Amino acid sequence: MSRYLPYLRWIWTLTILTGALVVFGQADIVSHLEGLSLTAVALALGLFTLQLFMSAWRWSFTARQLGLAIDWRDALREYYLATFVNQVLPGGVLGDANRALRHGAMTRQRSRAVHAVMIERLSGQVVLVILAVTAWAFLLSDRDGVALSAGAGGVHVGLVAAGMVFVAILAATFFRARVGPLIAAFRDALWVALLQPKVLGVQMLSSALVVGSYVMVFLVLAWGMDVSMPQSILVPCVLCLLMTMVIPVTVAGWGIREGVAGALWVWAGYPAGEGLALSIAYGALFLISSLPGLPFVLPRACVRAFAKSGRP
16 A cells, blocks of 8 residues: 555645635636746746755755764755655655765764754744744734735634644644654754754854745745735745645645645735745746756666767
8 A cells, every 4th residue: 555655645636736726716827827927937946046055055064063074065966856856755855854864874874864954954944933923923913914805804814724723733743753752862963953052043044044045936936927915915925835835745735835825815815816826836946946856866777878878
């Protein structure tokens, strides 16, 4: 049964994505995607590339704090590989697990290598949560900033809140199941590589830059589509979408991200098609940006054969 699990997860993902498209309407989505400018696409791909460079640097910095040597170029290669695997395989964390195992095999410090990846990802999630909570606090304190319809507003707020609670429960269950056996050793590594004052500032700043690049991609795509939602509402919604992508219930967040996007846009009083189109464009371009990791997935023999076939 386990051999069919990846296929079942893909079927599950496509089912949720199809459901979101049916519920929120497909015509508007297509028109918004067709209106996306090539300039916005190029800028978004550039931001994704910068994002991977910064993420690789953050990982190498974290590893060095734990006494693990890793060249920045090697870190970038491994990060591309991990990103591509996360985009095409169920779970959303298999690429990171593979990145930790490969680094552990190179350094012969498997436990520390696993901790380095966990702490590097945790740093980004902490900053994401802080920024999301802050943005939503400002948004909800400005009652005039969000135009909710009197009848449907409460319903949509309730749906979004219920979805976020569901996502939080899944996240807590997922991380507890995997981190639990490593708590004792992980606590010491957490202090060394994240919490001590001389390291914390660097981690928070680098993670803020990474999260900021994610948000900027959405803003660039929104500009390229001429999305009507103002940035004061768009940024909190984008941060919410980024949080849903962390939950490993679909492949690369597909389906869940689009469903939440449609609900958020309706909740805020804007066309759901805009939110879905923005989410789909983001997911597609993220996948394209991870393609440099594909050669590292192919067997070496296939790569050598392909290289020889291109020689005169």
